[in-house]
Amino acid sequence: MSSLERSDVARLAALARIDMTDADLDRLSGQLAVIVDAVAKVAEVAGEDVPATSHPIPMANIHREDEVRPSLSQDDALAAAPEAEDGRFRVPQILGEEA
């Protein structure tokens, strides 16, 4: 398994929406490469025949009745919003000028 390159970290950071300066990339990519190499050993042990476990305690079909529960008030919903307007959450433009 190939180790993680600095350019990979830059791409992943963009995918995860975390701005990274060159200094950040320098610092984190070295550490991440070491960690990635260390955890890559998970691929060594389990073969095709081993099923994956996604839930530690096997259960199924835990569903809810289709019954209305109280919602938050609009004020409570918006109380922590960095910015709100007309009962809605306000965000900067979604497409930039260049788009």
Place this chain on the structure above:
Amino acid sequence: MSEHTVDWTRATAARMADALAAGEVTSVELVQAHLDRIAAVDGPVHAFLHIDAEGALETARAVDADRAAGKELPRLAGVPIGIKDVLVTKGLPTTAGSRILEGWIPPYDATVTRRVREARMPILGKTNMDEFAMGSSTEHSGYGPTCNPWDLERIPGGSGGGSAAALAAFEAPLTIGSDTGGSIRQPASVTATVGVKPTYGGVSRFGAIALASSLDQLGPCGRTVLDTALLHEVMGGHDEMDATSLNEPVPACVDAALEGAQMDLTGVKIGVVRELSGADGGYQAGVTQRFDESLERLKGMGAEIVEVSCPSFEYALAAYYVILPSEASSNLAKFDSVRFGLRVEKTTVEKTMLATRAEGFGDEVKRRIILGTYALSAGYYDAYYGSAQKVRTLVQRDFDAAFAQCDVLVSPTTPTTPFKIGERIDDPLAMYLNDIATIPANLAGIPGMSLPSGVAPEDGLPTGFQILAPAHEDARLYRIGAALEASLTAEWGGPLSAQAPELEVAE
């Protein structure tokens, strides 16, 4: 008993509950004593991120009034508690130790918060933690580290260092923790307190800020096994708001603790996990010594000790550090500056999200988000996440085979006593090794406890003893734990926590 001679902060929660019931003390007095203690020592310890003195006293007053009126009250009514800042508390700031949530006041209560309120326990405040519970030292808190009351230069463990240190510093008799890979048990080990990670699904996760959803489990922290059992029964039980919550009765933890305190373990089979015992080296000598002595004590109470092997545990740490970051990368996406929390405003939404998350998250969080994003990304999923889920199956099979031979498994909780703050901060891999013995339980969903086994002769710092039980058999932890605790405290002449050095008290 005259009032000024009793330092209620040193009492167990069980004792406080009895004293309240007997009218020996009021809840207001208990709460005030703890608030005073927090004021006196929390400066240097920094176990709390937020103190709710008025809220705690208000609950205490109401409990006292109801008790005076002869109303029936829950067992722990009036006994104060600290809540890890990972749990949302309506009307009280909740940050999960992150700057990105600074000042957030949730509009709802976690199920466990609600249960604590229904148990009428005054909430002293929110305890410090590694940011989003990522860490084993509480050094990754966005609000500064918590220090170990046994030695303020050392880490109190993590991520629940605040909850453990609050107990060790007598700032609270009970606290709540969350354990994704050892965040309850490892801090308990290094602070000479007791912590339990229940069976996955035994305690509702609704309202616990998620780190890794398939590993996270909330649990009780106390200074004694019985106290921890009392809190476990308050927290546990089915919750329809959490689809992964077990639909079965809460285990009889208190009864099991009382039974264990009889110190009779005849017929009990205890397995020592070879791969977690330090037999291959790498464990601090005093840790191993105290572990071996504890085994002798258990044997002396009639238990049979067998050795078992869990070969796939070798891969558990790697699997954990794939699954956790993967789930975390997704769980932490919602911190996007739109609905709550920090916003670093830029010209577009995307730039705003990029800048907000860059500023709001600490380095460890960023490392793990990137790692998880990588492990889930196209072309890498099978090699990383897919393989890690298979390792999980192997770990479960190892546990199944081991529990076929014994009732509980035991190991030292951590390989070392607490290390110095700053010592491993720049070496993530070394930091991750702290959790080597606690992680397998999270991968398999089984319950685990850490309780004090003594102090290491070489440094005088606490060592922890871990007990693991099959899924749903949480009560076994309390029985074995209480037996060992009874045996040890009989020799020590009281709980180990009483041996912690006196903290300097602020004026």
Place this chain on the structure above:
Amino acid sequence: MTTMTYEQAMEEFDPVFGIEVHVELNTKTKMFCGCANEFGAEPNTQVCPVCLGLPGAMPVTNDKAVESAIRLGLALGCSIRESSRFARKNYFYPDLAKDYQISQYDEPTCYEGSLDVVLDDGTVVTIGIERAHMEEDAGKNTHVGGTGGIQGADYSLVDYNRGGVPLVEIVTKPITGMGARTAEVARAYVATIRDIVRALDISDGRMEQGSVRADVNLSLRPKAVAGESQDDVPFGKRSETKNVNSLRAIERAVHFEAARQASLLLGGQPVVQETRHWHEDTSSTTPGRSKEEAEDYRYFPEPDLLPVEPSREWVEELRSTIPEHPAKMRARLREEWGFSDLEMRDVVAADALILIAATVQAGTTAQAARKWWMGELSRVANDREVALTALPVTPDAIAELQGLIDEGKINDKLARQALEGVLAGEGSPAEVVASRGLEVVSDDSALEKAVDDALAAQPDVLAKIQDGKVQAAGAIVGAVMKATRGQADAGRVREIILQRAGVEG
């Protein structure tokens, strides 16, 4: 660049298309929380910690949504997976509260089905269904500034009321070999899905409100040369036109994309694999995200939810509730009712089929039921600007109303007045007739007097009738009806007039 028409494009190329339809379910609550699933509430009033993606909140699956998804899957001929699960689709967007969508990925609940689609000329086309999976809807962005679109907006506002509304996404297999009928088939397919979800009563099927939304994928490939099978010709690069939200628009989007791609290809330019936005006003598409910025969704099993494992018994029980295929039902009913093709088409277009069927079921003739729903009731619905189904009157009430006419208790004119009362919420037809006093005057002495008065007023008419011009009686009938404010039985009035004239009818 050459500009091609759709028809020219179809002569030069072999089109391959696929459609993804999102159906909003009409459950009472959202997919993973108890907030009301209702269209049109004040912004951010149907939200809770779960659908607002607040820290700590957790989803729990709506049982009714699972049931609806399985029923839809069965109606599409799908297999129902014994164990299916949810997955997270990770991407950042302000209307996506958690910045991941809970959907289904590698293990959808319904898979491998097929659906017969009947075209206008009766041709039946079988469409392969790849999967039908459950997921949650996103919230709604409103763009402020500029022209109101996302492009050039100053900022945007987000309402999460729609966030978490249950959806079923139906994905077809690639559809080939339709040639010039591609657009027609695409439209008929979506129309059929809409009819099915309505017949199942799992969605209101309103495309104009976004309850049924379609994404249209289209690519062109060269026609096979002699000796070559068309199946051996590889697919071309495709475009995915998002949110095409009317049947007419589906047809137009296929026309536009086929012509656009053909023009590019004939001009020697490549087709870019991309998503495109549909513009209703200009009937055209423009590029959206291109492939190079394409997201890596990092799907993984949703750890907060458990597998969906419907028992075989439950699936069979649900199978027994699946209604007849709408096209087949239409053919059967047309036959049974004896409607002309035109009548049937109008009935279907007016959404009156189910209403008429229910009215017939309640004991009315098909023609009478059609007359009410396509006549008076369509006029009222039109005036009120609501759907026929939204009128406050039931098929049973219409059947009752017609029954009163058939019994001679009221005439057509009184029936319309009675209907007015029913629509005003005054009660059942019989109750309105009683309370408004609408019964026809059948007291002969009163009618005889009215006839005599009318004959006296128009003396020449009597002579005409007696002369054999019986149709002249109409003027007297009209006068009597006027005098009795419509409450007379016109047939009886006519009999009395003829009696008076000594001409027996």
